[in-house]
Amino acid sequence: MSTPRVLLLGGHGKIALYLTPLLLARAWNVTSVVRNADHEAEILKLGSGQPGKVSVLVSSLDDVKSVADAQSILDKVRPEYVVWAAGAGGKGGAQRTVAIDQEAAKHFISSSFATPQVRKFLLISHIGSRATRPSWFSDADWERTNKLWSSILPDYCKAKWEADQLQTALAAVTKRKEPTRHFQSINLRPGTLTDEPASSKVALGQVPIGERKISRENVALVADRLLARDDTEGWYDVLDGDEPVDEAVERVAKAKIDTIGDEDVEGFVKKFGL
Numbered sequence: 166m167s168t169p170r171v172l173l174l175g176g177h178g179k180i181a182l183y184l185t186p187l188l189l190a191r192a193w194n195v196t197s198v199v200r201n202a203d204h205e206a207e208i209l210k211l212g213s214g215q216p217g218k219v220s221v222l223v224s225s226l227d228d229v230k231s232v233a234d235a236q237s238i239l240d241k242v243r244p245e246y247v248v249w250a251a252g253a254g255g256k257g258g259a260q261r262t263v264a265i266d267q268e269a270a271k272h273f274i275s276s277s278f279a280t281p282q283v284r285k286f287l288l289i290s291h292i293g294s295r296a297t298r299p300s301w302f303s304d305a306d307w308e309r310t311n312k313l314w315s316s317i318l319p320d321y322c323k324a325k326w327e328a329d330q331l332q333t334a335l336a337a338v339t340k341r342k343e344p345t346r347h348f349q350s351i352n353l354r355p356g357t358l359t360d361e362p363a364s365s366k367v368a369l370g371q372v373p374i375g376e377r378k379i380s381r382e383n384v385a386l387v388a389d390r391l392l393a394r395d396d397t398e399g400w401y402d403v404l405d406g407d408e409p410v411d412e413a414v415e416r417v418a419k420a421k422i423d424t425i426g427d428e429d430v431e432g433f434v435k436k437f438g439l
């Protein structure tokens with residue numbers, strides 16, 4: 166198979182800046198999408214001495230207002246893998262959160278599933294993005310999740326949940342309608358992010374949250390390992406923990422551990438009329 170090209174949306178984000186060199190070290194090519202041309206040089210520098218090639222596409226996700234807008238970027242870049250690492254970051258109020266975290270993300274999800282060349286889509290979501298209490302959450306974990314939704318970040322939670330539901334529904338429908346197509350739909354769900362250097366140790370899969378957070382660099386390591394395998398798909402909750410990243414990804418992939426719990430996937434399919 167030819168060298169994969171990764172379309173990295175939100176290329177100047179903190180996680181994306183950690184992830185880019187990891188992907189280039191695999192001799193993959195990366196097209197990093199940024200909205201500010203001043204960020205181009207910093208990203209191109211990440212390619213120095215790496216076997217993969219990095220390029221920058223200056224384009225604002227604010228302009229991605231339809232599936233056709235996202236499709237035109239896919240047609241230009243022609244990626245095999247798509248990574249959503251963007252986010253409005255709570256700036257610009259509810260309107261921007263909906264425009265970026267929900268609408269633009271959904272447009273890239275729809276266009277990626279509709280593009281036969283795309284084989285993997287990794288969406289960075291968050292550990293509180295769910296509607297149903299999973300069996301492994303403690304009372305405190307569930308209370309914290311409900312508080313995030315009701316009072317701490319309600320607009321953000323709703324926006325991310327819309328994108329997650331669409332990705333999950335399309336993954337289910339694609340398996341049914343195109344059983345021979347290889348498409349890995351990966352929903353990576355970190356807890357609260359920190360700027361701590363990577364410990365390279367995580368709690369991955371069905372894990373209670375407790376007081377744990379996760380370093381952005383650890384998230385990038387896990388994203389890289391999940392993308393590098395051909396047997397990863399579904400939801401992956403992740404926090405800082407005690408298990409080396411490579412062992413954690415191997416364990417969870419081999420055991421096909423999915424953190425979707427009892428979510429109503431058929432309900433998602435109906436909701437989007439798929």
Ligand SMILES: NC(=O)c1ccc[n+]([C@@H]2O[C@H](COP(=O)([O-])OP(=O)(O)OC[C@H]3O[C@@H](n4cnc5c(N)ncnc54)[C@H](OP(=O)(O)O)[C@@H]3O)[C@@H](O)[C@H]2O)c1
Nearest residue numbers: 175177178179180200225226227251252254290291357358
């Ligand atoms: N914060 C948390 O605790 C937390 C927890 C779990 C999951 N997450 C998720 O983690 C992901 C990334 O985290 P992070 O720390 O790497 O975030 P980040 O540093 O804020 O990166 C987000 C990137 O999105 C880009 N972006 C925003 N609006 C854009 C637009 N209109 N056009 C193009 N790019 C745009 C930003 O561009 P600029 O560089 O130009 O601003 C930024 O580079 C997000 O999906 C977030 O939802 C966050």
